Amino acid sequence: MLNDVRIALIHYPVLGKDGKIISSAVTNLDVHDIARTARTYNLRKYYIVTNLRAQQEVVKTVLEYWIDSYGRERNFSRTQALELVDIKSYLEEVIEEIENETNKKPVMFFTSSKKRPNTLTYSQAREFIKKTDRPVLILFGTSWGLPNEVLKICDYALEPIRADSDYNHLSVRAAAAIIIDRLIGEKEG
Numbered sequence: 001m002l003n004d005v006r007i008a009l010i011h012y013p014v015l016g017k018d019g020k021i022i023s024s025a026v027t028n029l030d031v032h033d034i035a036r037t038a039r040t041y042n043l044r045k046y047y048i049v050t051n052l053r054a055q056q057e058v059v060k061t062v063l064e065y066w067i068d069s070y071g072r073e074r075n076f077s078r079t080q081a082l083e084l085v086d087i088k089s090y091l092e093e094v095i096e097e098i099e100n101e102t103n104k105k106p107v108m109f110f111t112s113s114k115k116r117p118n119t120l121t122y123s124q125a126r127e128f129i130k131k132t133d134r135p136v137l138i139l140f141g142t143s144w145g146l147p148n149e150v151l152k153i154c155d156y157a158l159e160p161i162r163a164d165s166d167y168n169h170l171s172v173r174a175a176a177a178i179i180i181d182r183l184i185g186e187k188e189g
C-alpha cells in the first residue's frame with residue numbers, strides 16, 4: 001500500500017526572474033494535469049498554494065464545474081482527479097493540515113532543476129517513501145523556483161530530472177509527472 005504522499009504546487013512564495021519573491025499565476029492546465037497525475041498514482045492530496053484571492057477564485061470556479069456541476073456528469077474521471085485538489089493561501093497551512101490529520105510532521109522534499117546539498121536520488125527517495133511512517137509532502141515550485149526560506153524547512157532535495165542537460169526547462173506539469181513516476185512508479189512483482 002502506498003504511504004501518505006501529497007504534493008503541493010507553490011505559487012507563493014516563489015522567485016521571480018530577478019530573484020525577488022513574487023506570487024505567480026495559476027494555470028488551468030496545471031490544475032487539471034497535475035491532478036490527473038496525482039489520481040493516476042493514488043496520491044492523497046494535491047495542494048495549490050497561492051496567496052492571491054483572485055487566483056484562488058479561478059481554481060474554485062474550475063473545481064466547482066468539474067466536481068459539483070455539469071463536468072461531473074460529462075467526465076467523471078476528471079472529477080475524481082480534481083477532488084484531490086485543495087487550495088491553500090500559504091505553505092504553513094498545508095503543513096498544519098497534514099499535522100492535524102496525521103499527528104505527524106510531514107517529511108518534505110523539494111524539487112529543483114539545480115543540484116543542491118542534501119539531495120536524494122530517486123531510488124533513495126523511493127525507498128525512503130516506502131519505509132517511512134510519516135506523511136510525505138513533495139513541493140513543486142513555479143516561476144523561477146522556490147526561495148531559500150522554503151528550501152530551509154524541507155528535509156531533502158530531489159535530484160534534478162536532467163541535471164547535465166544543456167536545456168532544463170520542463171513545464172511544472174511535465175516535471176511533476178516525471179518525478180511522481182520515478183518516486184511511485186508501478187508496484188513491483
